[in-house]
Amino acid sequence: MNVIRLIVSAGLRDLSRSRWLIGYALGFFVLAEGLFWFGGSGPQVVLSLLNIVLMVVPLVALVFGAIHVYASREFVELLLSQPVPRKPLFTGLWLGLALPLAGAFAIGAGLPFVFNGGGGAGFSALATLAAAGVVLSFIFSGIATWIAWTTDDRLRGVGLALGVWLAATVLYDGAILAATAAFGDYPLERPLLAAMILNPVDLARLVVLSQLDASALMGYTGALFNKALGTAGGAAMAGAALLAWCGVPYLMSARRFARRDF
Amino acid sequence: MIRVEGLRKRYGSHDALRGVTLEFRTGAVTALVGPNASGKTTLIKSLLGLVRPDAGAIFVKDTPVDSGGDYRRAIGYMPQLARFPENLTVADVIALVASVRSGERSDAVRDDELIEAFHLVREMDRLVRTLSGGTRQKVSAAIAFLFSPEILILDEPTAGLDPLAAAILKDKIRSVRAEGRTVLITSHVSAELEGLADDVAFLCDGEIGFTGTFDSLLHQVGERRFEGAIASLFRSKGRVA
Numbered sequence: 001m002n003v004i005r006l007i008v009s010a011g012l013r014d015l016s017r018s019r020w021l022i023g024y025a026l027g028f029f030v031l032a033e034g035l036f037w038f039g040g041s042g043p044q045v046v047l048s049l050l051n052i053v054l055m056v057v058p059l060v061a062l063v064f065g066a067i068h069v070y071a072s073r074e075f076v077e078l079l080l081s082q083p084v085p086r087k088p089l090f091t092g093l094w095l096g097l098a099l100p101l102a103g104a105f106a107i108g109a110g111l112p113f114v115f116n117g118g119g120g121a122g123f124s125a126l127a128t129l130a131a132a133g134v135v136l137s138f139i140f141s142g143i144a145t146w147i148a149w150t151t152d153d154r155l156r157g158v159g160l161a162l163g164v165w166l167a168a169t170v171l172y173d174g175a176i177l178a179a180t181a182a183f184g185d186y187p188l189e190r191p192l193l194a195a196m197i198l199n200p201v202d203l204a205r206l207v208v209l210s211q212l213d214a215s216a217l218m219g220y221t222g223a224l225f226n227k228a229l230g231t232a233g234g235a236a237m238a239g240a241a242l243l244a245w246c247g248v249p250y251l252m253s254a255r256r257f258a259r260r261d262f
Numbered sequence: 263m264i265r266v267e268g269l270r271k272r273y274g275s276h277d278a279l280r281g282v283t284l285e286f287r288t289g290a291v292t293a294l295v296g297p298n299a300s301g302k303t304t305l306i307k308s309l310l311g312l313v314r315p316d317a318g319a320i321f322v323k324d325t326p327v328d329s330g331g332d333y334r335r336a337i338g339y340m341p342q343l344a345r346f347p348e349n350l351t352v353a354d355v356i357a358l359v360a361s362v363r364s365g366e367r368s369d370a371v372r373d374d375e376l377i378e379a380f381h382l383v384r385e386m387d388r389l390v391r392t393l394s395g396g397t398r399q400k401v402s403a404a405i406a407f408l409f410s411p412e413i414l415i416l417d418e419p420t421a422g423l424d425p426l427a428a429a430i431l432k433d434k435i436r437s438v439r440a441e442g443r444t445v446l447i448t449s450h451v452s453a454e455l456e457g458l459a460d461d462v463a464f465l466c467d468g469e470i471g472f473t474g475t476f477d478s479l480l481h482q483v484g485e486r487r488f489e490g491a492i493a494s495l496f497r498s499k500g501r502v503a
Contacts, residue, residue, distance in 0.1 A: 003362060010350065010358045017349035017389070074345035078405070081310045081339040082363045083331045262312040 003088040011096015028108030042121025062161040065144025102137035132204040142249030263288040269318035278304040280468040293459035301468040338411035344402035348391040376404040452489040
């Protein structure tokens with residue numbers, strides 16, 4: 001536990017001074033404040049911000065995360081040459097990356113809501129949007145970590161990270177849309193719900209939308225999602241799915257880190 | 263102090279180490295030399311537990327290295343590339359490694375001699391990203407010696423150092439040898455190993471080509487200078503030195 005705490009606090013200190021991460025937080029601040037500035041109400045700002053969060057958070061977590069891990073390799077070797085077990089060291093390294101990323105998002109996107117008194121957005125919608133951004137930071141930094149500890153070639157690793165981002169944010173939805181068009185005569189709601197859970201970006205979108213009552217805009221399918229996720233059981237299922245999405249990349253990376261040669 | 267028995271390591275179709283057996287004498291400076299891709303770094307990383315060999319065993323102070331990481335408490339390591347988190351200060355980096363190494367112990371003995379000799383005290387509050395390559399190398403050397411380890415593993419320690427800093431580091435290596443500590447050093451600059459190394463281990467294509475004292479190497483190949491002796495070993499293995 002002591003090793004984890006030491007490595008996490010070093011990671012926080014390191015990345016809190018990173019110009020890239022400060023720029024990331026500032027970017028979200030300017031965007032959210034700008035949306036309020038141009039007359040958006042709280043729920044409108046949440047909706048607009050949601051679309052940006054779902055694209056930008058995975059992109060930054062994947063690319064920044066992979067580059068950060070590649071740049072840390074030699075220092076990790078130095079740490080591993082000390083009397084330290086690999087597992088707590090890995091946990092510290094991952095949390096030392098994911099926490100600053102999540103914190104930069106939460107501060108950057110959250111402060112404008114504080115300054116504008118929430119702008120009329122409900123607490124649950126704001127909390128869900130913040131949680132979605134934080135959880136996506138953890139999930140995609142975990143995937144970035146797995147990529148970087150699995151692929152030795154930095155260029156290939158960053159390319160793979162971009163590929164994962166493209167697949168999760170664009171291609172997956174395209175495939176779902178194509179499947180919906182092709183099998184439109186069949187009852188697709190349940191398979192679609194399952195498909196949404198298999199992609200953390202879609203899952204986060206649905207969870208936030210279910211708090212905004214915007215699912216009414218999505219027709220029958222949206223109503224089904226709202227029905228499924230709006231109940232206590234549905235919310236628990238969505239929460240469990242997002243937690244699983246946090247856990248799987250972490251466990252895969254930890255396993256890889258514990259077994260690999262440096 | 264360090265015993266290596268039949269060490270084998272293969273990366274894909276490439277045999278990095280082919281049954282390496284050797285011993286590093288306690289209280290001696292051993293130069294680990296060999297051409298590029300001869301297996302030196304793989305051997306060093308195996309000693310540190312960073313690389314897991316396919317076969318063979320390594321014993322550090324009679325403890326097998328695969329029995330856990332605690333044996334590394336006896337080792338100070340200076341890697342070839344000195345890279346630290348860019349936004350930490352020098353003081354942060356040193357404190358982190360010290361804390362990770364000693365845990366909650368506050369009574370750990372610290373050897374600050376290199377920190378003072380390299381004038382790193384005035385660099386303590388500087389961010390790593392603002393340091394030159396040479397200063398990073400000095401920080402790396404200072405960390406390796408900081409905990410007064412019984413064994414020092416130095417991978418190309420003088421690469422990137424100015425002549426004065428290199429001389430300070432070599433003096434430090436001599437002084438720890440005089441204290442009876444064991445030093446394993448790799449370098450491509452043969453001249454700087456002369457007068458520093460007691461023993462030589464020559465590695466080529468993952469196999470030991472020579473192991474013995476510095477004097478016995480000169481005698482065996484009929485050379486008077488270390489550089490010439492190493493060149494002879496290279497030629498004997500079909501390598502152009």
